[in-house]
Amino acid sequence: MDAERKAELLARLVRLLEEERGGSACDVVATDDAWLQFRALVNVRPPWPASEEFLAAQDELLQGLIAEAGVHDIDEAVPSPADPRLRLWRGDITTLAADAIVNAANSQMLGCWAPLHYCIDNAIHTFAGVQLRIECARLMAEQGHDEPTGQAKITSAYNLPAKRVIHTVGPIANGSPTDEHCAQLASCYESCLDAAAAEGLRSIAFCCISTGVFGFPQREAAGIAVRTVRAWLDAHGSDMAVVFNVFGESDERIYRGILGDPLSD
Numbered sequence: 001m002d003a004e005r006k007a008e009l010l011a012r013l014v015r016l017l018e019e020e021r022g023g024s025a026c027d028v029v030a031t032d033d034a035w036l037q038f039r040a041l042v043n044v045r046p047p048w049p050a051s052e053e054f055l056a057a058q059d060e061l062l063q064g065l066i067a068e069a070g071v072h073d074i075d076e077a078v079p080s081p082a083d084p085r086l087r088l089w090r091g092d093i094t095t096l097a098a099d100a101i102v103n104a105a106n107s108q109m110l111g112c113w114a115p116l117h118y119c120i121d122n123a124i125h126t127f128a129g130v131q132l133r134i135e136c137a138r139l140m141a142e143q144g145h146d147e148p149t150g151q152a153k154i155t156s157a158y159n160l161p162a163k164r165v166i167h168t169v170g171p172i173a174n175g176s177p178t179d180e181h182c183a184q185l186a187s188c189y190e191s192c193l194d195a196a197a198a199e200g201l202r203s204i205a206f207c208c209i210s211t212g213v214f215g216f217p218q219r220e221a222a223g224i225a226v227r228t229v230r231a232w233l234d235a236h237g238s239d240m241a242v243v244f245n246v247f248g249e250s251d252e253r254i255y256r257g258i259l260g261d262p263l264s265d
Helices: 003-020 034-043 052-069 120-128 130-143 179-198 218-236 249-259
Strands: 086-090 100-105 152-156 164-169 203-206 241-246
Touching: 003 034, 003 052, 034 120, 052 120, 052 130, 086 218, 086 249, 100 120, 100 179, 120 130, 130 152, 152 179, 164 179, 179 203, 179 218, 218 241, 218 249, 241 249
Parallel strands: 086 241, 100 164, 100 203, 203 241
Antiparallel strands: 152 164
């Protein structure tokens, strides 16, 4: 996407978002950067219906930005020498063209409302587009209560290169996981795999559920993730490709060790 077209789309989108809020949304974030202004505004946008004009401009912008960043196929993920069904990939999950990517959601299931917060929930909702929050709001209204820990819901992925997004609420461990937290984390992985299998999906990419602000220790969470996924695949006789997506170096080292990568520490 050329710079002129990007600037044009962003100016139009920011104007529409400000008009939608009665012209008062400029205070959401103090910045002259149009992309940051746009992102902050959509982060706090309620799940209102969106106009065709807005969606057309937003979709063109987001698809252009993702293409510019580079879309990655799951074949780029490194298979485990111990179990080739399991793969490791370090990068931005919003650029991964898996059948499904997993979002570490909160119990309201509506995304992260903090402007410019760079958690995975915020990133997925930002690059999927406002349609994702609208769909999640509909699902939650139909359910009538917060999403329980360890369960999962599947939605469209909209502007993301993945086909579907599977949202799961991990346990809040605050650095000291109990047996119940461990069981809930395992349930997150099982529920996501169940949801993917129910729709006939052939690949799924997991983020590191609960290891961010929810405080589940990285190494323990990774061990639960790999054990649970392998057990589920074995129990279901499945050859679904499962990618463990990491963003940081420390998580990459941990997963390399667990998956049997000879380059691990």
